[in-house]
Amino acid sequence: MKREDTIEIRWHGRGGQGAVTSAELTALSAIHENKFAQAFPSFGPERRGAPVLAFNRISAEHAIRVRSSVIKPDIVVVLDPGLVTLINVVDGLKPGGWLIVNSTRSIDDLQSEFSGDWKLAVVDASSIARELLRVNIVNTTMLGALIKTTGVIKIDSLKEQLEVKFGARAKANLEACRKAFDTTVISSITTGGQKKVRTFAVENLAKWSELPVGCVVTDVGNTKQFCTGDWKAQHPVWNDSKCIKCGICSLFCPEFCISQQKDGYFRANEFYCKGCGICAQECWTQSITMVEEA
Amino acid sequence: METLSIYAPKLITNREYIASGHRACSGCGEVLAMRYVCKALGRNTIISNATGCMEIISTPLPQTAWEVPWIHTLFENASAVASGIECGLKALKRKHGYTKEVKVVAMGGDGATADIGLQSLSGAMERGHDFIYVCYDNEAYMNTGIQRSSETPFGASTTTAPAGKASMGQHTWKKNMAAIAAAHEIQYVATSCSSYPFDIMTKVEKAIKIKGPSYIHILSVCPTGWRCPSNSTIKMGRLAVETGIFPMYEIENGKYTLNIDLPKLRPVEDYLKLQGRFRHLDKDNTAEIQEKVLEEYNKVKRLAAGNKAK
Structure with missing residues (x-):
């Protein structure tokens, strides 16, 4: 006790x-x-x-x-x-x-x-x-x-x-x-405020009893359901006017979450981005800055 | 800008064989190295992965980040399992008319390669199985909380080789795994680093073509264990190569080639001072490391120059 x-x-x-x-x-x-x-x-x-x-x-x-x-x-x-x-x-x-x-x-x-x-x-x-x-x-x-x-x-x-x-x-x-x-x-704290909790997609995980024998996972690449985006303290912001579309950011992203948009510029998928800052560090033209999460 | 003809997205496949959502630390260099290796390996691959960071972060049951056949093995038997798979594929071809060319790959961290799994790796290389062994060397047992391994460099502070009044951290030199692999007289041995994606991919592509064992040792930057900022991963890998601490070379049928041969090496301080694990080192330690680095680098350089002369 x-x-x-x-x-x-x-x-x-x-x-x-x-x-x-x-x-x-x-x-x-x-x-x-x-x-x-x-x-x-x-x-x-x-x-x-x-x-x-x-x-x-x-x-x-x-x-x-x-x-x-x-x-x-x-x-x-x-x-x-x-x-x-x-x-x-x-x-x-x-x-x-x-x-x-x-x-x-x-x-x-x-x-x-x-x-x-x-x-x-x-x-x-x-x-x-x-x-x-x-x-x-x-x-x-x-x-x-x-x-x-x-x-x-x-x-x-x-x-x-x-x-x-x-x-x-x-x-x-x-x-x-x-x-x-x-x-x-x-x-x-006196006022009855409403807490805003950000909502991410709900994970759809198998229960232990639903797992096949030998712990075989047949649903390939299903970590995609897992949000690692809430780990980050900073997120990358692109300044497209400086971007030369070289793709270095996408090449060096350890979350593999930076991809080329239809217009040729690059963006990170915030659902996975862990905010490591490698993209901002490696960008040749310094078109990426890391901005604090709110 | 039009004159810039090399654009990364055009040189590299968009296809990923490891999915996002893996649990690696932010700024992980090891998972980057693994990504490039898998991009070069392609779909027709079976991977046997020893316990370690890459196994833990990619497959938290019931999830998996893998999009190629993958099996988790223990620390000590990644190469043994890979040998078994390779033999199984051979039997399928012989008895059941299976025709697909499938490459068997064993992977492990530095602990699984240089310490615990060395016997099975040595056995598999000696028996001549047709497989690639890839070692992701982050220079300690990072998965369990930074314990020293035989790949931990001299002077680094780890939790089991801590720096303090009585000790300056790791007091032994890094084990030369590439030389051990080369001593098995296999056709292809290479070293690479997580900051050089195209180098990794070229070397893996070469290894795929070889019938028989090949070994690739990749220095993988670990910001958590090396105690450096997570955005410095790529920079740190480049510094390791530019200071000569980790020379990138290939050994093809006994012939050495130094892939990046700089006219002048940077002083080792440039690399050491940026990492918390080396923070305690004084001038004498640094000078000792500098001397050893130059000695090792020149050894590789001499071997590579010897080939040119032939």
Whole structure:
């Protein structure tokens, strides 16, 4: 049984964004403050870019015996702005709980998407991370927002953990964390907004009992039903006036999702594009730019 | 722009033999290499694929990304299964008048090729089965979370060869699989890289024509395991070749040809400094790597020059 004083945190991120590290640092900082804490991730067979979860439990008083994933969190932290419209991040969030989101959108705009008795905090962690760390990895930055809003851990204990984990790079990470601490905007959700969840085609998968003996799959190429497009944090945009129709983008696309249109220009199939950015990097005429997902 | 006569879409078939919707990491160079290999192989192919990244990401049951006959094998027996299929096809031809020309291909990662499956590969090459072995070398066991393999380069930090105070990461040099394959005196051995699609396709087309075993070793960039941005996949592969770290060559009946012979190699720092797995290396380590790279590169160059002299 979970004791009343245990605080539970659920982290939403994408593989490679550092949600697991965030959870780890939070737990280590709490332990440093002589609290009890755990941190663990949860993900499927998907790879870098796929949505992943990480969890924390922190208790000031009692050792934590629960080992299962967090279903009813007190705090939800969303590392990737795109995930808000993609999955139900507030699933199971307790009344009065915190929803902390990394987004470039205004707090009023985001507020309109949720309805429930929660407190909302928004910080543009991606911009902070890009400015101070020169990469779009927001895990340590988002810790600043977590500390500001909920105070589950202290920034000084985090500082020590950052130094152990990152060594020379701890300074920049701590700076990003402090900046997020200063720029996080807080509000409570009162309006009954309607959450817009993007809808993709529903997968039509066979049940285990319908599989032929020997696990033979006769429906060739049926991964086409699977949407990998929701892994991406950025998508490619073409400037056709610069395009020379050379097709390099299509040649180097690891999702094989860039094809030539009837007019000769190229476009990516957003259903599969994972937003790796190879096309933009390799385009000879630089006619492709990567644009952040909303 | 009209003078530009080479356009990629006109040179390459539109037909894909691996479907989209596979679960590879964003920016995966290995799946790109596999795509080019399959484009060159065409429809009349049976693939035996060892466990590893490419097997996991292409066939999450009940789905498959494959549009050619494909069988999942264990790490250690991709070549053994391919041998069996090839013999089966022979028997069909002999007893049942089967006439189609079907190419048998075994595929595996660097772990399945250079570590676990080396015995079955060696056996199949020695027995002279008519098959192609393609190794997608991403320089560690990336599928299970970046554990070192015998193809991991010197100095790279992996989870089982971590860099720290007591160690500078992998302390052994990359195993030369192409030389091991060539030592079996098979007709065709080649190395290639995921950033050179036409090179891969030309080499696979050559391998198809050969009656007997052939071996192609493809360096496949892994942004996840190499700790570099996912958009730098192609650049990183080119740098591996341009620095001489991974020379692209062919060995046809014992004759070496260096496919890309640069007048001046780039310094290895250009390649090493862009990857997180080499971040901890100091000047001495880099100098050591530079020396070894030049030594190996010149060895291949000498062998290739020897052929020209003949």
